[in-house]
Amino acid sequence: MRTFISPLLIALAIAMPSAADAKKKKPDAPEDKLNCKQLTGRIQVKIMEMRGFGDRKQASILARGIQSGFAATFGNGSHGVDPNGEYQSELSTLHQYNQRLVTLGCKSYDLDAELNKRDIDDIPAPTIPAPKKAKAKP
Helix, strand or coil: CHHHHHHHHHHHHHHHHHHHHHCCCCCCCCHHHCCHHHHHHHHHHHHHHHCCHHHCCCCCHHHHHHHHHHHHHHCCCCCCCCHHHHHHHHHHHHHHHHHHHHHHCCCECCHHHHHHCCCCCCCCCCCECCCCCCCCCC
16 A cells, blocks of 8 residues: 555655646736836846846756656646746846836836846845936927
């Protein structure tokens, strides 16, 4: 009995995370409906998550290959298989959010400077002033 239950429990432990990943969270608000404060908060969190990406140890090619094989076999998400691609995707999203701040007339971020900071306690803050609005002529 024990020999049957152990592999079953292991199979369930492997399959359960893939079932949880299958249910993607729906965003709280549509991207185009976010105000300046919400965008600023999302940018701050993304910058703090992305800082030091170049300094982090990355998984070897062999480890990524094994992970992608398991992902294909068990249906688990492909998170972590291509960290450079994920980083570029996150960077693109960050630039879109920052451009949206400019479009809304809010203060925006110097993303390169913020991403290059190494102090873990340094909270990103928008440093580029909001664009001046043209005054209406009477």
